[in-house]
Amino acid sequence: MPTASSLQHTAALEAPNDLLVLIPAFNESACIAGVLSELWEILPGCAVVVVDDCSRDATAQLAEQAGAQVLRLPHHLGLGGAVQAGYKLAYELGYEVVIRIDGDGQHDPRDIRRIYDTLKETGVEMVIGSRFLPESSGYKTTFLRGLVIRFFRLMLRPILAQPVRDPTSGFVGVNRAALELFSRVFPLEYPEIEALVVLQRCVFRFREVPCSMRPRAGGQSSITLWKSVYYIVHVLLGVFVNILKMDVRRLGGR
């Protein structure tokens, strides 16, 4: 399999009409314009919606000035609420594929095409841009964060009945079936891991493709030690609740 870096193209690719790129953003005024201009360099004319989660800075204005459509939330909903709002809008607008990238410039838009193609070619409902596949270009995480990711990998393996290398990745593409599901049911605070279990509940499939991850283009990460502990507890509870909701008969019929 080619590596993420070897697949990077410098030439612009035509953006598919049925693709919407979703960028949830909260106080990302330092990065959002750069993220959008880089995205359109790679995928000219690509439909983009920035979901502004009631930022206190000029994120929404800068995104609009850059030419993006902006979905302005009336108050701060958190990542899951913002992403779900974007999914609901994309579903209403009739998009077939929605790919979510972060507003801090960490995701390389050159990887969007690979996620899109994998969704189309394999027919899986969700594709994750993974930082930890052997082909992914060298992402270095902190020891603590690496430990947490390993823990969730081990925990999810029996639940999902397949391995997942990067369950916390926010670089995710979904097709219309998953879009319809996530418009109705989506974890509202820390969505990535719980969304996998929600998919599993509906016997939907996912696949991982290599992607590259870069340092933040600007601004500050909101992750603190206390938030990390809260994250683990919250996600564990969320996964447990989702397991309780699983329809055993449907899973048995896989």
Add this chain to the structure above:
Amino acid sequence: MPPMQSLVAAVTLVLIAAVLVQVRRAHIRVEYSVSWLGAGLALLAVTFYPGLLPRLANFAGLQDESLTLLLLVGCIFLFVLFRLSIVVSALKDNNIALAQRLAILEYHLSHLNEKETQRS
């Protein structure tokens, strides 16, 4: 009446009065005052009806009536808080759904306005 029961009775009366005042001022909706008023009345019944607390203590296998009263207060308010957690969770879900719907409608509206402006 033992001092512990007198204290609980006094606090309960203040609680009931405060809830009624807040309901009158429309700061607490009537349906959410029911839990507090029910809890208050249950505590008043225990403190004013002399035979009830020893019977409850006996039923729970406890020697100390004050401890029984404290446990009862704890259980009642645990129930009230549990009920309010359900209410708050439902409200939060509704609030998120409403905020999302509002944002989406504003999005559609601004696009309609743009189209209208372009047409005229």
